[in-house]
Amino acid sequence: MEAASKKTAVGLSTADALLNATSALMTERNSVDVTFMDIAARSGVNSALIRYHFGNKVGLFKRLLERDAGKTIEDLDALVRADIPPAQKIHHHIFGVINTYFRFPYMNRLIAALSNDAESETARFIAERFTRPIAAAQKAILEQGQRDGTFRAIDPMLFHFSLIGACDNIFQARYSLQHAFGIEEISDDLRRRYADHVSSLVLKSIVAD
Amino acid sequence: MEAASKKTAVGLSTADALLNATSALMTERNSVDVTFMDIAARSGVNSALIRYHFGNKVGLFKRLLERDAGKTIEDLDALVRADIPPAQKIHHHIFGVINTYFRFPYMNRLIAALSNDAESETARFIAERFTRPIAAAQKAILEQGQRDGTFRAIDPMLFHFSLIGACDNIFQARYSLQHAFGIEEISDDLRRRYADHVSSLVLKSIVAD
Numbered sequence: 008m009e010a011a012s013k014k015t016a017v018g019l020s021t022a023d024a025l026l027n028a029t030s031a032l033m034t035e036r037n038s039v040d041v042t043f044m045d046i047a048a049r050s051g052v053n054s055a056l057i058r059y060h061f062g063n064k065v066g067l068f069k070r071l072l073e074r075d076a077g078k079t080i081e082d083l084d085a086l087v088r089a090d091i092p093p094a095q096k097i098h099h100h101i102f103g104v105i106n107t108y109f110r111f112p113y114m115n116r117l118i119a120a121l122s123n124d125a126e127s128e129t130a131r132f133i134a135e136r137f138t139r140p141i142a143a144a145q146k147a148i149l150e151q152g153q154r155d156g157t158f159r160a161i162d163p164m165l166f167h168f169s170l171i172g173a174c175d176n177i178f179q180a181r182y183s184l185q186h187a188f189g190i191e192e193i194s195d196d197l198r199r200r201y202a203d204h205v206s207s208l209v210l211k212s213i214v215a216d
Numbered sequence: 217m218e219a220a221s222k223k224t225a226v227g228l229s230t231a232d233a234l235l236n237a238t239s240a241l242m243t244e245r246n247s248v249d250v251t252f253m254d255i256a257a258r259s260g261v262n263s264a265l266i267r268y269h270f271g272n273k274v275g276l277f278k279r280l281l282e283r284d285a286g287k288t289i290e291d292l293d294a295l296v297r298a299d300i301p302p303a304q305k306i307h308h309h310i311f312g313v314i315n316t317y318f319r320f321p322y323m324n325r326l327i328a329a330l331s332n333d334a335e336s337e338t339a340r341f342i343a344e345r346f347t348r349p350i351a352a353a354q355k356a357i358l359e360q361g362q363r364d365g366t367f368r369a370i371d372p373m374l375f376h377f378s379l380i381g382a383c384d385n386i387f388q389a390r391y392s393l394q395h396a397f398g399i400e401e402i403s404d405d406l407r408r409r410y411a412d413h414v415s416s417l418v419l420k421s422i423v424a425d
Contacts, residue, residue, distance in 0.1 A: 038332055115389075122391030123246055134395030142396060164397055165386075165413040172385025173378040180324075180377060182331030186343030187351060188373055204374040211421035 022060045024050050026071050033113035037181050039120045065129055068121055075111040079103055080137060083144040093152035098206045104174045105202040112178040142167045159215045173205050231269045233259050235280050242322035246390050248329045274338055277330055284320040288312055289346060292353040302361035307415045313383045314411040321387040351376045367422045382414050
């Protein structure tokens with residue numbers, strides 16, 4: 008089918024245009040509830056072509072997640088192996104996670120939607136491709152800090168959930184930001200202040216006594 | 217309509233039976249995507265009666281939230297005014313929030329669904345009834361700690377988002393717990409360990425240097 012490699016006016020492939028439209032809709036709606044009809048309307052691409060490119064919604068969501076977060080996961084390995092103090096690794100990791108949510112605020116909702124999928128195959132894929140590598144990297148950094156005496160003993164699983172939740176919530180609860188604090192949009196300055204806040208929250212709490 | 221005050225065999229009012237059925241479905245599915253048909257099937261109550269009692273889905277969701285979290289909000293005021301050290305107040309607050317998510321793991325998804333409602337009236341109601349009182353209580357406790365010299369200066373808004381996110385995430389990301397860590401269910405012991413973890417994370421990080 009020729010459409011598969013067709014480029015749009017700005018040089019995007021059809022698949023990229025569809026992923027961009029999906030990403031924009033999820034960001035605007037602060038929700039992953041988007042239909043093929045919405046995506047077709049937004050991208051100007053016939054919804055039959057969405058099926059052609061991605062099969063079903065799970066296929067589309069998986070490709071979007073890979074596009075948005077794949078690189079972050081690849082980078083983790085280099086961070087773990089880097090020759091820098093563990094506290095600095097935690098700081099970089101927190102900024103990396105928050106930058107990802109800043110660019111793709113629907114990220115964790117997308118992961119949740121895929122993990123709640125009736126096919127447990129999808130949930131396993133997500134755990135293996137995303138959650139486990141992140142948790143393993145965090146564990147390795149915590150262990151490095153415990154070995155060199157800079158960190159206290161801390162449960163890596165509990166640490167994982169509290170860190171990811173803290174990083175994500177300002178993006179997920181954007182409505183609270185708006186209705187309870189009067190802030191319409193997360194600016195780059197707020198992103199940086201939030202990352203500094205979470206980083207100092209975490210680092211002050213894990214240093215060895 | 218007589219049904220409004222009709223009690224079921226176990227003495228529940230119809231409205232309570234409907235709220236219980238909704239709560240059970242949301243907990244099982246780890247999602248707030250439930251329809252009146254689902255609730256009717258689960259409770260054995262005709263879906264016309266759901267409309268009679270709650271009007272629409274937003275009406276039902278608001279009543280459920282009020283039932284699940286109303287008491288926690290009322291208790292906050294007493295906590296702020298209590299004659300105990302601010303660190304102890306933060307500890308109690310974190311246990312209270314986590315206990316609420318433990319009992320009603322869909323809580324934050326319910327708040328998000330209501331806040332994303334097309335009627336901005338609903339989002340404002342949620343902010344005024346839930347988010348603002350919680351944020352105000354946290355701010356008052358932080359200020360008490362700064363006045364008595366036990367806490368460092370900390371931005372109460374950033375603190376709010378990081379604390380709520382950390383408390384919520386293990387419940388929200390239950391699929392990660394299952395697929396990445398092999399834990400099927402959040403036991404009472406895990407709830408307590410998680411609350412201890414978050415409490416010590418937060419308290420160690422906000423003590424004055």
